[in-house]
Amino acid sequence: KNVSAPATVPSQDKLLGGLLSAAFEESTCQSRYKSSLYRKPSPFPLSPYLVKKLRKYEAYHKKCGPGTQRYRNAVEQLQAGRNADDGPECKYVVWFPCNGLGNRMLTIASTFLYALLSGRVMLVNVPREQEGLFCEPFPATSWVLPGGFPEGNPMKLNVGAPESYVNMLRNGVIRHDTPAASLPAHVYLHVEQTRLRLSDNIFCDDDQKLLGKFGWMILKSDSYFAPALFLTPMYERELARMFPEKEAVFHHLGRYLFHPTNKVWGIVRRYYEAYLARVDEKIGFQIRIFPEKPVKFENMYDQLTRCIRKQRLLPELGSPANATGEHDGKVKAVLIASLYSGYYDKIRGLYYENPTKTGEVVAVYQPSHEEKQEYASNEHNQKALAEIYLLSYCDKIAMSAWSTFGYVAYGFAGVKPWILLRPDWDKEVSQVACVRSTSVEPCLHSPPILGCRAKKEVDVARVKPYVRHCEDVGFGLKLF
Ligand code: GDP
Structure with a gap:
């Protein structure tokens, strides 16, 4: 709980230039202020407009959030099956989980951006495996969807749900000119990468x-759909004011929203202080093997x-016979995140059995x-979150293509990663080992077919100067 306000106001530096609210008691969530000390300062300036927007959102969330009369009224309206008239005081978007932790963090950030743009309060449905991972991001209120929420049976939230926006349109339940008071009490937005396209x-x-x-x-999604919001004409202007540098959308929103709880922070901090705090350079390797493309x-x-x-990420090995034993005392740390221990064993072995040419250690x-991924285990997720954070403290990152786990880490870091490309579908090996990403933004794997009214497919990467196709997912899109 984060209800108590701090006795003294933390410095602007501590608040990341105003990105973070000053209205929290530090001890309730130490990572909020301590995590950034493990990183270099953000290379991306923060727009004062975004800061203003966040403070305004926090006030709105507090006004309409769980525990308020306004929230109870809105839930009653939902239960009664009536939509509010145009311009209700409080509107809501409720996030439902889908897939692994990386996916979830990317979609929460996207949903939050959507909430900022569309004037909604974002509530998250926190399943058991996700409990106790993140601190409350908004002061003096909660983002957790209270129990007893009448809608959104997770079993029914899928592309075929009758209350999905696309299906309601298709079935004539709603039309573009239906007045607000005649609409159903809620709409389901399914933004999953079905057939690798955001729906219709x-x-x-x-x-x-x-x-x-x-x-x-x-809303349920497994995709980083923020880039799709940039492609929506009515949001373009507002987004330009919030993010003069489009490359930093997840970087800022992620560092605003996600703060490991003291329990998870303990894991991060202990590991960091034991192994990484005193080294000269940190290099992160994230190796993710996907079941669909082993x-x-x-x-x-x-x-x-x-x-x-090729990319000279680590010092070259010399021959054991010529080991001089002299070096400048510099230590490079390699941090490996992987479900398997094999990569660690071999790389550690290399530098155990051989000296480096320069004498660097x-x-x-x-x-x-963890050997296998377990979406439904809370402890497993704590470790996954801790490792995402540890990776994000690295000065250089090489990561597996397609991995949202890796996207989150380099996004927090604000570091352009090297991406270990996935072999083509009919190949076992990727000819090119890795390429440097052109952006610190995550990739949207399932771009919309932006025909809108025109009813034809458009390659948005050719039309919009601020999106391009991703290095790892050819048809994917990312802001840069
Ligand atoms: P993605 O599947 O790579 O896009 O990433 P997700 O985070 O969405 O899902 C993968 C899940 O597998 C993670 O959330 C973890 O639960 C687990 N996992 C994958 N790689 C690692 C790893 O290096 N360390 C840990 N602790 N868990 C991992």
Whole structure:
């Protein structure tokens, strides 16, 4: 709980130039102020307009959030099956979880951006495996969807749900000119990467205007859909004011929203202080093997070492016979995040058995190897979150293509990663080991077909100067 206000106001530096609210008691969530001390200062200036917008949002959330009379009224309205008239005092978007932690963090950030743009309060449905991971981000209120919420049976939230926006339009339940008072009490927005496309043009002005009339929106997504908001004409101006540098959208929003609880922060802090605090350079490798495109260990290891050599990520090995024993005392730490221990064993072995040419010392660490992913385990998620944070303290990051886990880490860091490319579908090995990302933004894997009214597909990367296709997902989009 974060209800008590601090006795003294923390400095602007501590608040990341105003990104963070001053209205929290530090001890309730130490990571909020301590985490940034483990990183270099953000290379991306913060727009004063965004800061203003966040403070305004916090006041709105407090006014309409759980525990308020306004919230109870809104829930009653939902229960009664009535939509509010145009312009209700409080509108809500309720986030539902989907997939792993990285996906969830990217979609919460996207949903929050959407809430900022569309004047909604964002509430998150926190399943058991996600409990106790994150501090409350908004002061003197809660973002957790209270129990007893009448709608949104997770089993029914799928592309076929009758209350999904696209289906209601298709079935004539709603039309673009339906008045607010005649609409159903809520709308479900399904933004999953079904067939790797965001469903049917929902990021068009007409649709956003209609969606805006609903007092309650339930949203489920597994994608970083923030770039799609930038492609919606009616949000363009506001977004330009909030993010003069479009490359820093997740970087800022992520560092605003996500703060590990003291329990998870303990894991992060203990590890960091034990192994990483005193080294001269930190290099993070995140190796993710996806079940839908398994890559053999030997091939992945070979690709990683090719990337290391080509991009000179680690000191070259010399021959044991010529080891001089002299060096400048510099230590490079390699931090490996992976479900498996094999990569760690081999890389550590290399620098154990051989000297480096320069005499530099390379220390290799891996906090955990969970062997398999378990979406439904709380302890597993605590470690995953801790490792995302530890990776985000690295000066250089090389990560597996397609991984939202890696996207979150480099996004927090504000560091352009090297991406270990995925082999083509019919190949076992990627010819190119890794490429440097052109942006610190995550990739949207399922771009919308931005035809809107025109009813034709458009390659937005050709039309909009601030989006391009991702290095790892050819048809994906990212802001830069
Ligand atoms: P993505 O599947 O790579 O896009 O990332 P997600 O975070 O959405 O899902 C992968 C899940 O597998 C994570 O949330 C973790 O639960 C687990 N996982 C994958 N890689 C690692 C790792 O390096 N360390 C830990 N602790 N967990 C991992």
